[in-house]
Amino acid sequence: MIAAYKGKFPAALLLIPLMTGIGCALAFPDEDRSIALIPFVVLSIVFASLNFFYRPLNVYKYGWLGGVLILSILFTSGWYLIYQRNELHQPDHFSKQKAGELLVNITSEPKVKDDLVRFTAEVVAAVKNDKLHQTSGTILITIKDELANNLFYGEQLLIPAKYDKVEPPYNPGEFNYKQYLAHKNIYYQAYLYPKQYRVVDAGKGNPAISFALDIRQRLVNKLKSNMRDTTAIAVASTLILGYKTDLSNDVMQAYSKTGTIHILSVSGGHVAILLALLSFLLGFMNHPRTKVTRAIMIILVIWAYALLTGFSPAVNRAALMITLVIAGKTYSRHISNLNILAVSAFVLLLYDPYLLTDVGFQLSYLAVAGLVVFQPIIYQWFTFKNKAADKLWMVSSVSIAAQVATFPLSAYYFHQFPVYFLLSNLLIIIPVAVIMYSGLTFLLLPQIPFVSKTLGYILEKSILLMNKMLVVIEQAPYASFGKIWITKTEFILLNIIIGLVFYCIYKKSKGALFASLIGVLIFSCGISLKKFKADNTNLVTFLNLRKHQGIVFKHGSKGVVLTDLPQNDKNFQYAIQPCLDSLQITTYEVLPFSSTISINYLLKKDALVWFRNKKLLLLNDSSRFKSIPADMLIDKAYLSNNTAPDTTLANVPLIIDGTNSKVYIEHLKQDGKKYALLKRNKALVLLSN
Template sequence: MITRHRGEIPVVLLLLPFIAGIACAIWNTDGQPYPWAVALLVLLATAFILLNLAYQSLRLYHYRWIGTLLIIPILFLTGLLFTLSRNELNHADHFSRQQAAKYLLVNINSEPSVKNDVPRFTADVLGAYDGKAYYFTSGTLLISIKDKLATNLFYGEQLLIPANYSAPDPPFNPGEFNYKQYLANKHIHQQAYLYPGQYRVLGSGKGNKLISYALQTRQKLVDKLRHNMKDTTAIAVASTLILGYKADLSADVMQTYAKTGTIHILSVSGGHVAILLGLLVYILGFLHNKRTRVFKAVIILSVIWAYAILTGLSPAVCRAAVMITLIIAGKTYSRQLNSLNLLAVSAFVLLLYDPYLLTDVGFQLSYLAVAGILILQPVIYNLLSVKNKWLDKLWLACSVSIAAQVATFPLSIFYFHQFPAYFIISNLLIVLPVGLIMYAGLLLLVLPQWPLVSQSLGWVLEKSILMMNRMLTFVEQLPFASINKLWISRMELLLLSCIVIMVAYFLYSKSKRAFIATAVGCLVLFTSFSVRKISADNKNMVVFLNARKQQAIVFKHGEKGIVITNMKPTDKAFTYSVQPCLDSMQIEDYRLLPFTADVRKPYFLKKDALVVFGTKKFLLLNDSSRFKSIGSYKGINYAYFSDNVLVDSSVSHLPLIISANNSERYIEKVQTLSNKNYILKRNKALLLISN
């Protein structure tokens, strides 16, 4: 398919080696530049230029493959070196290199988000002061301030803070989200936690004037929504859907949209921009002659980019804005442009701005969805021939939804571990409400505050959102609405992606080879799933989790399990640390026990602080234990300490497992009791096999 049309999509083919270079640089864990790569890039670029200058004289048009042979490594090395140069840790003036610094001068470079009265924001570190000299620095710092007064901080304000920061923790437990890598992909490698009196505001208005104005304007528009609407959930959805303001959106609402496959509408994206574009084209329809078409294009593009800035310049919005800019420019000057080329050009532009956008989930899903619609939708639509006009339109909408879902299916499972079974129904149900919400919301925000008109539009907006929420809640509550706990490895992700590509190619070409390749790929994938499932069901192990200030121990017996913890399933720490461990280890049937409970099962026994699991015996000591000494207990294999429990020297001969919720002083003391110990604080979970 690509081979047959490679002359029509040159930018797509050129984008691939550039992306490969970016990916190689991101996966380079040490992040250090390759000196040889610079020399090789210069050599190849020089050869490419010289061969182009001598193209006619050397008759190189007979050897066009030479140009391809050179341009591919040139683009690969360009992506590689450009990405490494954007890694802040490679900069000599990064603030983390100033080890003796006592204070940092920072500028807030993002809109602070407030949760539980704790504002969090990123800041550019401009300088460091060590008590004697001031040094100009660079780098980004994530700052959280536990101070109610700090909730008034705004983008562009300049602060003086102590140079007390630390690197984010890596994932400690199986299946845990890699927050450290997530921040690193956003150029954040250090974070600071401040308290009242630890910061001083030195000035304001230090940020980009345009962004500052956009943020202030968005806050005024959010306040206008609050003034004309009553239901807090509807206000939160309207602020998110129209303006990209997610601060007030609850986790329950997010979960409903995620389980029904409609989470994409809560991120301002190409669909929202398309609705705005349609409105602008309709309003400016009278500007259709040759003299006014340039003026019309300038107005449309100005509004589109203003909206993109207002909503936060998310990757999906930027992609749509760049593509619309190219389309309108092409139409204005009577140029026909291939849609896939436009998509590739927009990706080039965004990746040149920030190559680390390649790691952004929104960026990946947005481009895959659009690519799927452009490539797969015509093929899927042609599978059925519908004569009825309205049914045909319905099938057209279904084919768009199916194409986008198929294209993003592998990555969605890899990242979110769930699949919305009724995504077609959900997306059809929201088509009309979303259009009505966007148009009513835009009119409400653009028009002056006329009491009768504004309140009427606010009523329409609120009722539309509540109706949409009720429909999605109904779909969410249907049997098997969401298939959860779908965990696949990176290799299985790659294999599943190849299967999707081969299915698309088969539908396009009806090739027998494509069908055979798809069948073989499915066979290999199902074999991988089966082997992993059989291995998990026959594995018994104990996992002592690093739950930070909490405690959790998982006893896995095949697909069954016992979790001894002081947390509830609804606790944030449980959701973050324990549940991913259970899901990734394929423990489908588990029971939660407090440390004080006693239980007897065929594979598990707990009596007081003693646990017998398989061939291993464990002593779990905490402040609720009924005894603090091993005493007459024989055959103990491991002792687990938590809650700074008092212990004696009777444990000196045992391997000790020290919980992360113990104090530093306590940990130092217990370490002296035995030379065989494992400290969970700031370390990965301890996995013990028990057969």
Template sequence: MIAAHKGEIPFVVFLIPFIAGIACGLNFCPNAAILLPVIAFTIASLLFICLNFLYRPLNIYKRRWIGGSLLHIILFFAGWICFSNYNELNKTDHFSKKQADRLIVKISNEPKANNGTVRFTAIVHKIVIGGKQFAVSGNLLISIKDSLAGNLYYGDELIIPAAYRVVGPPLNPAEFNYKKYLSNENIHYQEYLFPGQYCLLRRNTGNPLIAFSLRQRQYLVEKFRANMHDPGAIAVASTLILGYKADLSNDVLQAYSKTGTIHVLSVSGAHVALLFIMLEFLFGFLNRFKYGRTIKASLIILIIWYYAMITGFSPAVCRAAVMISMVIIGKTYSRNISTLNILAASAFFLLLYDPLFIVDVGFQLSYLAVSGLVIFQPIVYKWFDFKHKWADKLWGLCSVSIAAQVITFPLSAFYFHQFPVYFLVSNLFIIIPVAVIMYTGFAYMILGAVPFLGGTLGFVLEKSILVMNKGLTLIEHAPFATVNRIWITPLEYGLLYVIIIALFYYMYDRKVWLLKLTLISMLMLSVSISLKRLNNLSTDEITFLALRKHTGIVFKKGNTAVILTDLADTDKVYRYSVQRYLDSCQVDARKILRPGSDTVTKYLVKNGNYIQFDDKTILICNKQLQYSKPPEDLAIDYLYLMYDPPTDIVSLKDLHYKILVIDGSNSNSLITRLQNEAAALHVNYIMPGRNKSVTFVSN
């Protein structure tokens, strides 16, 4: 549904400059002083007020664009100010501004245990300096390697040493940027603790409502376990119905991701919509009474927000609850409302509350998907006109899936680098199982304590989930089920959205300039992708990866590569660091080579300790492979020290090498010693084990 006039969608008009202001503060001056936007906001606001008083004398009504422009400027700087105020690094009382001895923190979310490490976010509300306490603010990510830390809970207050550090950037190309992810959550520091380094001061000091919601959710998760037996089904039920993802396996996540149904595992708009449909049916009889519509709306909103509470007030559910609540209120008290305007209003108020929602992938996906349904679905639905009732209903469902997938495709490609080919089949397949699971789950949460009924509902819930998982697994392993390794630049990401919006708008309005814009954008996208591909094909590189305690060297020749590593391609570190880099370079053929193996290819020869790649020579020095002294005239480009070689920098002075590479597989003490020696002797060296990876172009 596209509005006929912008007056029908005022919040859409307000939202655009407001988001632009947030984006400006986020990308160009995240830690800048707030004075500039405040001054600009004040001047624009005063000018706007003055023009309203002088509306007639200055004949402003003849130049309406002046007032509109000023309003957009005001909203732009309001968004900038909103972000600057929310960014904790801009606050003068942030805990990092003072050198403290200890921190007093309060756990602000539900602690998660993984491989013996308990991780949670905490609010630092006091620091201790010389025995005195000072009030501060700020968030801190804490990881505790201690089995007793499993007893910690939301709201517990701890005292810890002030040994925090800045979250590090990604070390390898194309690696997931955890630093940016945490900064988008307003977290900039982290701390690792071990037994005896923390002390519990008080329990249950957090928000009582959030504490109750988290405990209620944990109680309901245990309730699922009482009458269900399959761990995978229990994990999916807990995730799908309650938003509890701690027990979800990677295999299940992969099946849902590759089939384009990952949205099912995020309790959001679709789940709240199913609850709304059920409540609308149950309370429909109230419409017959005088104040029935108001009572029905109040009851539905209360139950929806109660559901948001038992899911732990997750951001996705809260977004959906706000959106649905505003739709309910609008439908109850107005005969003709714009769903798009309500959608924009909910986004506007949520961004006022937390401007960093704008960089949250879930926020972007949910609002884009709903916008696609509101704007694009009617256009897609008109592509075909089926006379048969059930064929028309089936096409209606298909149009919903197509509209949502098309509008979210650039975002999914940009963040997740894949496209599910059979998304239409998988989304149609899960409609009935998801509805059965959701409604059975709601009934189970209410009636699960009834002996026979609870067991029956648990059985139906478990079998429905197993059927859905089995079906999605079959689709996942079907031929050509997923297009992987889609890596697009921000420019290509923007061009994709220009193409999608302009093309659909052309289908709606049939204006020639929209078609021209679509074709020009498609040409620019094709040129950008082609140039990127040509650059990758014509570039030969040696990349020394930073894999901590592992070895990793990538010899890239066009779209082929040999990887010298001690990691298997199924290893988590390989998939996280090496695989993503190869995919981003569009490497089609790859070969893993062990450090002790030899090989001969068209562009690389490894014989013992020596590697020849194009015109570059690498000499490996380690304690397993003792090197023989090379010929006097052999120029070594890279001397690669790995696995704690029994040597020092001085003993290597007879080797004619250009760059010393100190690998992360060496012990920390040896790396420190070699670093100090290299610095003292003015040797050109790199340390991918401790610092970022390094890439050298060999052609």
């Protein structure tokens, strides 16, 4: 409640420079640690000296000096934390040593998807000439082998020292997987096949994590033995235990489009339900002599649950906040929710500064900040005398506050907005409560034939009912606005506008109103200008699809995609669809390369393509077109499937895609032809205005 926060927020003020330092270090990485370390040491010495010589130097006359120094120290410490945390800066990183084999410890629960097993591993030693050399660093390992399904956390493997750098995004709008992994200190990956790895030891992981993973797997198996529907089992495992391996993309999409994806990520709401259950069960210990014991028991169970669900940023935030709140109430201390929120973020960022880049961390803290700051303002918009109506509006105000606070971030990362989020969240309140309470009771109790089956039945039917409601909302007209692509500048501006609007409502400030209107005007002009530019742009994009082919012809908001991929293929959804959305192509056709096309901006007959003022030749193993007239000027020739270019194309620049072999590409290089290679390179874009 803002009205109650008339004091200052020291923790929040300390958090801002730390976050700024971390952000600057991420935006401007540098190999020289002295850039952050030297200023940090100098500022710390100055601060200590001023405190020691406080009176002789009359420092009290400059009250602002201490604050400036503290903020500067926190800024430089944030910068240095990022440098220190980066594994590539360690002198013994495995990538800096030549070796024949690597000794690695599995550091994450192996996940099985399709016929692949993927996990992260710590490289503890490099094997060279039968000698072990100590190393450090994390590597992502993917194994295509049925036997790999039996690998577990903490096992030690011997693998060949053959690994590659994680590749950057090659196509417009494509997810930056390289950056995502880099923020988890993973820069290299290895692909292994049968007989390329060997288990040499076990029990090399953290004993507590090993125990938690083992317990979680037993609980998942317990769910499977007492429930029938596979979808319900997957949702229950995800919602209660944070086990997402069995969750399908269709279910994820239904929750995402209805604005309820947050319930599939174990977070503060789940921890709050557990807290309510524990408070009820331990209610008899509310005596002054036992309240400390009660608080310790609740805190231990909360952190045990956080461990069981994988220590996600949202759970860590909730567990740490609840720990501070319980400790404060136990000793009758005044509690400021905003300060506690800032303290929890401060502690977590000191532990791992890369958490600032985690989407779950960002969404979790923004949602709670929205509840603390925005919800009281929204709740005051309407007053109801009826208790049921007032309760309904209070719940609605919570959902609106969280959605408003997280909307810019959701639009930036996920490019969509769920229109019926309020209805969806209101409808799932009861099912989620039933699922959590029945699920937790079911998992805490031992296997009792009648009781376990009954609880499993309630759990299954509650999940299926909730899924049906969400599917109905998902399929409703205008259920979500998709293809929202905003830049970082627009994202920042949108947050500023939201903050100014709520400040204006709370303070009745004309200045804030005027500033917010200016912000809306600038934002609208920027979006309109971007839309105008997109609608008047014509271009051809030759995509890098590795072993597949793809060309996008954009004519304003219309487009044609030539590809050998079906539209429902995961490679299409990963690489081509984001390209279409980011280029603001709203109407398009997906056609095979053998198609004949005749529309106002694109003509294609066999291998010849006319697009505006560009003439292209698409050559593959099925092309009947083998040569061109001498007077026909071809701008580019696109080669795929090792198709040999005709002698008439001697002076035509070539575009060579990833379907061509290394031997073929080397042959073209030796011939001295002009070419652009798509393999391991960014997509080639040709403007045609």
